[in-house]
Amino acid sequence: MDKEVVSTGDAKLDEAVVQWLRLDKNPKTLAAVQKMVKDGALEELQKCFGARMEFGTAGLRAAMGPGVSCMNDLTIIQTTQGFCAYLEKSFPDLKERGVVIGFDARAHPASGGCSKRFATLAATVMISRGVPVYLFHDITPTPFVPFAVSHLSLCAGIMVTASHNPKQDNGYKVYWENGAQIIPPHDCGIASAISENLEPWPQSWDENLALNSLLLKDPYEDMCREYFKAVQQHCFHRDLNKSSEVKFVHTSVHGVGHTFVQSVFKAFDLCPPFAVVEQKDPDPEFPTVKYPNPEEGEGVLTLSFALAEKEGATVVLANDPDADRLAVAEKQKSGQWRVFSGNELGALLGWWLFRCWKERHPEPAALKDVYMLASTVSSKILRAIALKEGFHFEETLTGFKWMGNRAKQLLDQGKTMLFAFEEAIGYMCCPAVLDKDGVSAAAITAELTSYLVTQGTTLTQKLNAIFDEYGYHISKNSYFICHDQDIIQQLFERLRNYIGKDTYPKECGEFAVSAVRDLTTGYDSSQPDKKATLPTSRSSQMITFTFSNGGVATMRTSGTEPKIKYYTELCAAPGNSDVKQLKAELDNLVDAIVQYFFEPEKNKLKPRPE
Missing domain, CATH: 3.40.120.10 (Alpha-D-Glucose-1,6-Bisphosphate, subunit A, domain 3)
Incomplete structure (x- = not known):
C-alpha cells in the first residue's frame, strides 16, 4: 500500500501509517491498520498513531x-x-x-x-x-x-x-x-x-x-532453586511453622503466583495455603474480577473470603497478576474481614523484620548500620519506630525504582537493608530482590501470623499494639481517573499559582498549610533555600502539603495509569489512643482537600470506582 492510498489530511499521521505498513510483519496488526485506512477510520488511526508510547x-x-x-x-x-x-x-x-x-x-x-x-x-x-x-x-x-x-x-x-x-x-x-x-x-x-x-x-x-x-x-530451574534458597534466610521460626495450625487462603487473581507461593510456603515449612480454584490458574481474561488489582480490596477478594469461610481459614493472602505485590485480610471476631492497607501491612512487616533481626543481633552497636526505606507517599510509621529503636529510616521518591537503587547503594556500603515498602501493597522483605516481591512477603506474613497466634494475638491486635507504642498513623488514600493531560496540568498549575504567580495555598478550608514541597519544580518551603532535597522530575506531577495539625497530603500523577492520586496521613504521639477523633479529623481534612484543591476541575474527573 503506497503513500497515495494513505491520505488522512494529516501529513505526519500519513507518514506514521505508511511506515507501519512497510515495517509490520504481524498479520493481525497489519490487517487491522489496512482496514482502518480502507475505511477512512481517522479517529482510530489517530488513536493508534498520533503519539508513540513514551x-x-x-x-x-x-x-x-x-x-x-x-x-x-x-x-x-x-x-x-x-x-x-x-x-x-x-x-x-x-x-x-x-x-x-x-x-x-x-x-x-x-x-x-x-x-x-x-x-x-x-x-x-x-x-x-x-x-x-x-x-x-x-x-x-x-x-x-x-x-x-x-x-x-x-x-x-x-x-x-x-x-x-x-x-x-x-x-x-x-x-x-x-x-x-x-x-x-x-x-x-x-x-x-x-x-x-x-x-x-x-x-x-x-x-x-x-x-x-x-x-x-x-534460567528457570536454577533461579527457582536459588530464589527459594535466598528467601529462606528470612525464615526465623521454622520449628514454629512446622507446628502452626493457622489456615491461610491464597489467590493469584488469575496471574502467575500460585505455584510460587505454594513453593515458598514449603520452603518455610508452612502448611500450604488453600488456593482459590477459580483464580489459581493464569487466565488473561481475568474472568472473576472487574479489576485484577488486590489493592482495590474486598471486590477482588470475594471468592477468597468464601473459601476461607468454608475451610476455617482466618487469613487471606492475595497477589496481583505478576506476584510482585501482596494484599492481606484477616477475619475479625465479629465475623467481618479486615483488609489491611499497604501502610498497615508495612507497619506489621517492618516491626516483625526488625524484631527478628534484633533477636539475632542483640548488640546495640549493630543498629547504626540498619536501614529501612519507604516512599514519600507512604506512612511514616517506620520513621517513628526507627526514632525509638535507633536504626535508620530514609524516605525516597515514589516507586520501587528509587528504593531499589537506594537499597543497593546502602548494601554496597556494607549496611543492612532490612525492609522497604510503598503504600501500594509493595514490600521488599529480602534484599536478594531489589524490588517489591509478593512471593517472599506472603511467606513472611504467614510466619508472622503463626508467631502471633502462639502469643495469643492477631495481626489486627498487633497493629494496634504497634500504634500504641510508636504513635497512631492514620492514612486515607484514593484517586481520581483522568485521561486528559491538559486538565491534569491545569489542576497542578492552579495549585502552584493559587492566588498569584508562585503562591501555593496557605489554607484548605479550616486547615492551615504550614509547608509545601513540590517535587515537579524542586520547591520546598521548609528548606532554608526553598529547594527540595529529594530528586525532582518535570515529567510527573507531585506536590506535598503539610498542615498545622500535623496532617500531610500528597497529590501526584501515576506513571502507569490515567490517575491523579492523593495520599493523606495524620500522626499522633505515642499514648494518644483516641483513634475515633483522629479518623474524624483526617476525614475532614480529606473532604476539604477534595472540595478546595480539586475544584474547579472536579466535575471533569471520574472518582475511584466503588
Whole structure:
C-alpha cells in the first residue's frame, strides 16, 4: 500500500501509517491498520498513531493493539533494539554477561500479542546482536527477573508484564545491572536510542534464530532453586511453622503466583495455603474480577473470603497478576474481614523484620548500620519506630525504582537493608530482590501470623499494639481517573499559582498549610533555600502539603495509569489512643482537600470506582 492510498489530511499521521505498513510483519496488526485506512477510520488511526508510547523509568505500559501507541510485535522489536543499542554503549562486556527476560501470562488474541511472544521477540533482537539471553521458558513472578540480574551478574533484565492493569494492557519493565529498576538518566538514554533504531534489524523478526541459538539459555530451574534458597534466610521460626495450625487462603487473581507461593510456603515449612480454584490458574481474561488489582480490596477478594469461610481459614493472602505485590485480610471476631492497607501491612512487616533481626543481633552497636526505606507517599510509621529503636529510616521518591537503587547503594556500603515498602501493597522483605516481591512477603506474613497466634494475638491486635507504642498513623488514600493531560496540568498549575504567580495555598478550608514541597519544580518551603532535597522530575506531577495539625497530603500523577492520586496521613504521639477523633479529623481534612484543591476541575474527573 503506497503513500497515495494513505491520505488522512494529516501529513505526519500519513507518514506514521505508511511506515507501519512497510515495517509490520504481524498479520493481525497489519490487517487491522489496512482496514482502518480502507475505511477512512481517522479517529482510530489517530488513536493508534498520533503519539508513540513514551519510554520512562517505568519502561512501557499501554494497551495491546496496532500502532505506535500500543504494545505489539513491532513496538516491542523497536523498543528492544533501542535498549540493546543503549546497553552496547554502556557495557563493553555485554556479549559476555548478557541479559535476562521474563514474562507473565497476558494475551490479546485480537492483535496476536501475548507476553511470551513479546519476550521471545525481545530475545531475538538481543541474540541477533550476539548478546546472551537468559529467557525463562515459562511464566514467572516479576521479582525473579531482578533476582536473576543480581544472582547471575547480568547487564540488564526485561520483564514483560502489565502487573495489575486491565486485561488489554501489557508492559515492558527494565532493570539495570544493579538489580534495580532504571532511574534517570537511563530512561532518557534508552528513549533516544529507541527513536534512532525504529527500522527493524535484519534478523529481528526471525524467532527461530533465538530459539535455535547457543546464546539462548533457560534460567528457570536454577533461579527457582536459588530464589527459594535466598528467601529462606528470612525464615526465623521454622520449628514454629512446622507446628502452626493457622489456615491461610491464597489467590493469584488469575496471574502467575500460585505455584510460587505454594513453593515458598514449603520452603518455610508452612502448611500450604488453600488456593482459590477459580483464580489459581493464569487466565488473561481475568474472568472473576472487574479489576485484577488486590489493592482495590474486598471486590477482588470475594471468592477468597468464601473459601476461607468454608475451610476455617482466618487469613487471606492475595497477589496481583505478576506476584510482585501482596494484599492481606484477616477475619475479625465479629465475623467481618479486615483488609489491611499497604501502610498497615508495612507497619506489621517492618516491626516483625526488625524484631527478628534484633533477636539475632542483640548488640546495640549493630543498629547504626540498619536501614529501612519507604516512599514519600507512604506512612511514616517506620520513621517513628526507627526514632525509638535507633536504626535508620530514609524516605525516597515514589516507586520501587528509587528504593531499589537506594537499597543497593546502602548494601554496597556494607549496611543492612532490612525492609522497604510503598503504600501500594509493595514490600521488599529480602534484599536478594531489589524490588517489591509478593512471593517472599506472603511467606513472611504467614510466619508472622503463626508467631502471633502462639502469643495469643492477631495481626489486627498487633497493629494496634504497634500504634500504641510508636504513635497512631492514620492514612486515607484514593484517586481520581483522568485521561486528559491538559486538565491534569491545569489542576497542578492552579495549585502552584493559587492566588498569584508562585503562591501555593496557605489554607484548605479550616486547615492551615504550614509547608509545601513540590517535587515537579524542586520547591520546598521548609528548606532554608526553598529547594527540595529529594530528586525532582518535570515529567510527573507531585506536590506535598503539610498542615498545622500535623496532617500531610500528597497529590501526584501515576506513571502507569490515567490517575491523579492523593495520599493523606495524620500522626499522633505515642499514648494518644483516641483513634475515633483522629479518623474524624483526617476525614475532614480529606473532604476539604477534595472540595478546595480539586475544584474547579472536579466535575471533569471520574472518582475511584466503588
